[in-house]
Amino acid sequence: MDDPTEINSVYWDDDSKSWKYKIVQVEEYHGFIDCQYCHKPISHNIKSGGEFKVVYVKCGCSRLN
Numbered sequence: 772m773d774d775p776t777e778i779n780s781v782y783w784d785d786d787s788k789s790w791k792y793k794i795v796q797v798e799e800y801h802g803f804i805d806c807q808y809c810h811k812p813i814s815h816n817i818k819s820g821g822e823f824k825v826v827y828v829k830c831g832c833s834r835l836n
């Protein structure tokens with residue numbers, strides 16, 4: 772699998788009480804954690820904006836809407 776250059780991350784927005792998406796540019800890709808239920812990626816370890824961070828994505832069984 773090629774490393775992604777951008778990730779459509781999901782995060783909880785406390786103001787609107789809903790899940791929001793944000794495209795995050797990937798400078799370096801350092802792998803992902805897979806969901807223990809559906810075994811699809813649920814978070815990615817990346818470097819973005821000069822910082823190492825973990826971004827969350829929707830996995831296959833996610834009930835986020």
Ligand SMILES: [Zn+2]
Nearest residue numbers: 806809830832
């Ligand atoms: Zn899952």
